[in-house]
Amino acid sequence: MTDLTKLTLAAALDGLSAKAFSSRELTEAFIKEIEASNDTLNAYVVKTPEKALAMADAADAKIAAGEARALEGAPLGVKDLYCTKDVRTTACSNILGEFTPTYESTVTQQLWDRGAVMLGKLNMDEFAMGSSNETSRFGPPANPWRREGSNQNLTPGGSSGGSAAAVAADLCLGATASDTGGSIRQPASFTGTVGIKPTYGRASRYGMVAFASSLDQAGPIAKTVEDSAILLEAMCGHDAKDSTSLPEPVPAWRESVKQGVKGMKIGIPKEYRVDNMPDEIEALWTQGVKWLEEQGAEIVDVSLPHTKYALPAYYIVAPAEASSNLARYDGMRYGTRVQGDNLVNTYEGTRSEGFGAEVQRRLMIGTYVLSSGYYDAYYLRAQKVRTKILNDFIEAYEKCDALLTPTCPSAAFAYGEKADPVQMYLNDIFTVTANLAGLPGISVPAALDSQGLPLGLQVIGKALDEASCFRVAGAIEEAAGFVAKPQKWW
Template identity: 90%
Template structure:
């Protein structure tokens, strides 16, 4: 039965359709795997085996009646950022205490409507603020991958580290994640999985715990490009409950994955060739260019001149929005409360004990850049830079269909190796631009580095053109033939 957990989402759905196994059987296999592995990997912060088996039994009935949905009977994990009715949701922060929502997020509701089965809630950086998943109140998850000859625990990336670790270790068929500055694509790159951030507004943010509202976007982490397309189709769609949700139809992205890149133009941004880039990543990027050329794509050089300002702009805009969004956590209505002598001391005690160090750091930065006398100098200027970054992309897309870049400037690193916050923030150097411009970006596993760790290539597309992202990603996946899996130690 453990072989069932090794299936891709597409092959599992095929097996369920042909009744090669039941939803209950595959769900039980995952429940058993989680029970055996989670104490070591710490991917799940809430396990819901009874709920999963109940949902699986309902799926089996629908399959028998010929009423199967798009994801009928497929067991998946949910990042602890999505409100799930009756199941604790804390964004892995102490400040939310044991908060149990009385409603369902739009994205997860759409997944359950499509027949998916919930295995539990997945670990993440507190309020999605981090690139290593070590700010979680539940402790960090372990990356299933390890360096050759080493037993040192590595980060699966952040903030969706639990999602990436669970998919990589076969503890779910696929998982929901979210991406504010690279939190889907970087963990995917670190764990040999596929992660896509769709165009801003493609997926509803209703019922997602907010970090930075103009940047947050839901998306999947999955085992293959096809799997990510299947899950993204179910996650996206217009939602009247989210004012930023786009009233656009959801294309059949799964059909785009094997269409190839013949006749397409792929842009290579010169500004992504950064100083001290590891040789392995430089070589993989060149290899990716060759793969696309061999499949009939034309390679064009493009320039995104304001790229160097992307990280500074992001680390002004995101903390500013976070300081506004997180002002609601005051210990009055829900979550943790630390009682003080008066109202002010109650607020101070609640927030200082409820928020971890990284969240406090970003809230202080955000409050500072929004304060009187600094708003124009920082926040307003960062928004102007953001507009210039978007204009760079518009200009570049005048001569190409999509961009090819590395996903990250390094492979997975060990916990504690990047103790300096600024060094940690530099992890997002290739991913934040897509968030600032609201564009779709997908990370595809394409090779192992010299230490045996996975590396990803990133494809950035035009707004609302996930179809092209999936075409290019499918071509890269086929050319790379990446089938490596972590050697089981957990």
Template identity: 55%
Template sequence: MSLINDLTISQARKGLVEKKFSAEELVESFITEIESSKKLNSYISYNFESAIKEAKKSDIRIAKGDARDLEGIPIAIKDLFCTKGIKTTAASKMLYNFVPPYESTVTQNLLNAGSIFLGKTNLDEFAMGSSNETSFFGPCINPWKPIKEVHNYVPGGSSGGSAVAVSANLCLGAIGTDTGGSIRQPASFCGIIGLKPTYGRCSRWGIVAFASSLDQAGPMTRTVEDAAILLNNMAGYDSKDSTSVNKVVPNFEKSILKNINKLKFGIPKEYNLEDSNPEVKNLWEKGINLIRQGGGEVVDISLPHTKYALPSYYIIAPAEASSNLSRYDGVRYGHRVDGGSLEELYENTRGDGFGDEVKRRILIGTYVLSAGYYDAYYIKAQKIRTLIYKDFENVFKDIDVIFTPTTPNSAFPIDAKIDDPISMYMNDLLTVPANMAGLPAISIPSGKDNKGLPLGFQFIGKPFDESGLLNVASYFEEVCEFSDNKDEWWKS
């Protein structure tokens, strides 16, 4: 039975319709796997009872020939999406007991397509982090680690739990959110596919807000085709999100052509970092050769403001976060610590309810927005955002897609960087620029480093050209032949 956990969404969909197994069997099989994989700490809460109930309903629909696009497909949801009646914590003590009375638009779309939620996955607290170590519910653990290594490795973050659940076959696919790399970086660290769509493609309504001008939901899957299938069922205009864009959603599955003939690939020199892992550079070189082999054209490009993307991100994202997180006051929902006055209640609640990294970012945000510093920091960062946006606009006049590594390095051991914020922030050096410009970007497994840990290729596309990205990614998926040979050391 355990074999059905290895399936792709595409294969499972076929198997269900051809009645090779039932949705209930599929869900039961995942429950068994999840229960024997607790060491990875990939889920914060389970939704098993309801999942079985929903699977039975899916089986009836399938029997009637009335299956929807994701009928009976068990998936995992980052615990940042509000799910009606299912606890939604954002991995924070602040929301440890919050049960939303409403469903986020993206999860509602996935429910409408017939998918089944196995549970809510672990993340960095309020999606602030690149290692999943800032979770109030403890770090999530990467199923990949060097052979004979005793220390556990981080899965990346903030969507670490979703990446691990996909990588360890604890769901057929998952969804995450990406503010500065939170889908792509963990996808790269865990050897899976992660797609951040164009800002505005998927509704942000009902996602616990971090940095509203940057946040975007996207799929995390084992194949490029599966990413297309999930995105088909997540995307779409939503009048509840004022930044949702009213554009036709193409059928992304049809864009998987594995054909890069005559496409122009931009190689930005600024992404060639001095302190990148040499294997990252070698693989990038190998990728450039694969472009030529596939009939694509390689174009050297320059994105001159790349090095300023990360420091300006660390003004804009905390500024927005300090405003968004002001709602956690201990009055209407979540954690409360009493005080003698209302003021003390606020201060005690927020002092106790937020973790270290969240406090750090709220304080940076408060500082850069405070009187006397607003122009010097916040407006300055927004001006630099203009320059970054224009860098991309310029190069896309001549090329179709940008090709880079996803991260400067592979996964690192737990505790290695947690006490050094700047070194932790550096993880997102190559992913943040796409968020600053709102562009779609995908990470796919490209190979491994000398420790046997996965590395990723990143492709950045023109606004709303997810189809183009999925096509390019499908070609590289085929020629890279990434092999998932990890042993299942975590099974109990």
């Protein structure tokens, strides 16, 4: 029964429904795999085997009674950004200490309400700030993929690196993740998995540790496009506890995956052809266009002229919102406290010891751009640029139904290869625009590069049109026939 962990979510749900195996058997297989692998991969920062087995037994009882729900008995991993009742939640930061919430985030509650099983909490960049998962207080996770002929550890991407590594290494059927500037799509691209960020407001942010409130959005990382649709349907929905949650019904996205692209218009934004883009990524993008044309889509050239300003605007807006959101971590109410001889020293000591270097860097940038005399020059101007970027998309969508772009400017890189923060920030060049405009985006694995590492293609859809993203992603997945798996070394 050891191959149970290799099943897709859809296949596992079918097997559970047909009583080919029980949720307990499936969950035990994952627990065994996590025990054997996690010391090397470092994907899980909290393991919850007893809780998982109790949830699995409850799911088996539901299945036996003929009362199975949408995700009944399916073992999942949860990014450490989501509050989980009675299970430590730290956003992988020292400043939250051993914080154990007394409540559940809306997204995870919806998963448990549909019968899913929790295997544990997954590694991430501290407060979701990073593109490589090396800012975590628990150390970086390892990408299950390696370059051919090399035993060098690669990043699984960030900030949802633990989620991507766990799915790629078959340590869960799927995982929750979050995306502020590409933190679902970039790790998916680096690990040969599928990741979707829905329209801003589709999934509730209640119970998610905040980074940048106008950009953060929940979504899944999964093994296939169909699996990502199953999970996204469960995660989304209106929530009165989140003022930015949209009162929109959740469509049956799973049905969209196999609908094909015949008759659709797919836009190719010329501004995404950046300088020094690797030939392999350019070639894959061209191949993606060809695949969609062969399946009956019409390809149209579009322009998003303000794309070049997206990254600078993002790295003003996101740190500004972070400096506001993270002001609450002062050592007074919960988490770590470094006692000083007066209140100011306590605040200063707590924050300098509690926050890592990258978080401190972004908080300082954010505080600076919001400060008197600089607010208009930086923050207000960045918000105006954001509006221009959204308008670019609105104009482009008058000519097409969805956009096709590369997900990332490179394959996974080794830890330490991008020591310069600006070089690291450039990793988000193709993904941040969707966050700034609040649009849905999905990354699909489509090829291996010359070193045997996965590369992804990204589909960006209109607001609230995840269905088109799933249609195009499903078509790419079918045409690419990507079935490569990392060679097990861990």
